[in-house]
Amino acid sequence: MAETKKRKGGVSRRQFMKAAGTAAAATSIGANIIIPGRSGAASKKLRILQWVHFVPPYDVWFNKKFAVEWGKKNDTEVTVDNIGVAGINARAAAEVSAQRGHDLFLFNWPPPTFEEQTVDLKDVYAELEGKVGKPIDLGVKSTYNPKTKKYFAFSPSFTPDPVNYRQDLFGKVGMPNGPKTWDDVRKAGARLKKEFNNPIGIGLANEIDTGMAMRTIMYAFGAHEQDANGNLTLNSKNTLETLKFVKALYQEAMTAEVFTWDAASNNRAMIAGKISLALNAISITRTAEKDNPQISKLIQLTKALQGPTRAIGLEHVMQCYVVWKFAQNIDGAKKFLVDYTTSFRDAFVAGEFYDFPCFPKTVPDLTKLISNDPKAHPPDKYKVLDDVLNWATNVGYPGYSTAAIDELFGTWVLNVMFAKTASGKSTPEDALKEADTAAKRIFAKWKQKGLI
Structure with missing residues (x-):
């Protein structure tokens, strides 16, 4: 038996970083589902907070099937609350302030600023490694603090951020299989903008997709905010070259x-046929499949693009669960994470391949599944992601x-750096100097707190 109620709240989309708050207000709607355990009153309770998933069938599977069955098997009354992604950080801050709330809390990004409020989940990682093998590096680097030696969160999955491109348009400029390098994007984009009025669509604003895209290009050019040991390295020749490239890309192709x-x-521009390329999750193609099948047939995906240093891409969404220190059922929350992750193949299918596993062995037939999707145009559209891990x-x-x-x-330091350079408001050198000054202040702050 389930009880459902709706809740509304307005907060900034990118307010998941405390210092953010520059995005437009958004509305989120959530559902609270109470799931009894075995017949009669369950002896334990487990409260879980989830986002409202981009793929609705995933929430149906998680809330009404997996959580229900888990509750029955573990004599636990499971409550699942779903809220819009825009409200996650505000809700987390409220729970920390009150020192009460959910036992298991899902962020859609790494939450290291909450580390002091979370339980170390090293035992969850250790148990799963014994059952299903090691996690990918992405999962560990998104949830582990090498300074404090603590797993402040746990990540069972992530959402890839591939290149979405118009195959018909790129075919007209000699690239029917899409661009392979960032230089291909610049050169083809210039022609597509001039000859077909379909520019490249990569944001240069204070929003999450711009932050991801600029870092993707930086990393491909060998530029980084920090080195492997966490030392600030933003002010470099490679960052300067990246700034000059993005300026040229904007001027010629956007x-x-x-x-x-x-x-x-x-998303909107791609589905409306106004741009020829974007970096995004498969939300673009999944939406097109439902709302505009004709444009869906024209939009294809590529692997990470090659830059002067490497071919690399970022995650678009990072599913990171935390267990609060003030949680009422810490042991139950940990067991739920282990059981959910070992059953992740079902989650992968229910989410229509939106979430990829951080533990590869949990979806052993991943390549087979994404190579023949009846919803896709063509059915093997998503096979290009077979090596995304x-x-x-x-x-x-x-x-x-x-x-x-x-x-x-979250404070858009790099977004502003690239936007000022591309628009001509600052020289690449001045924009980099300004960003480096802000980065030094931020790094010093967190070093003083002992978290880096």
């Missing part, structure tokens, strides 16, 4: 609207997703 985009603008990386690569990296992202 339009000024990208300076005012929000996180959904590239090898090229997807974390924010802060080659280091960890630390509290300093978190704040650097």
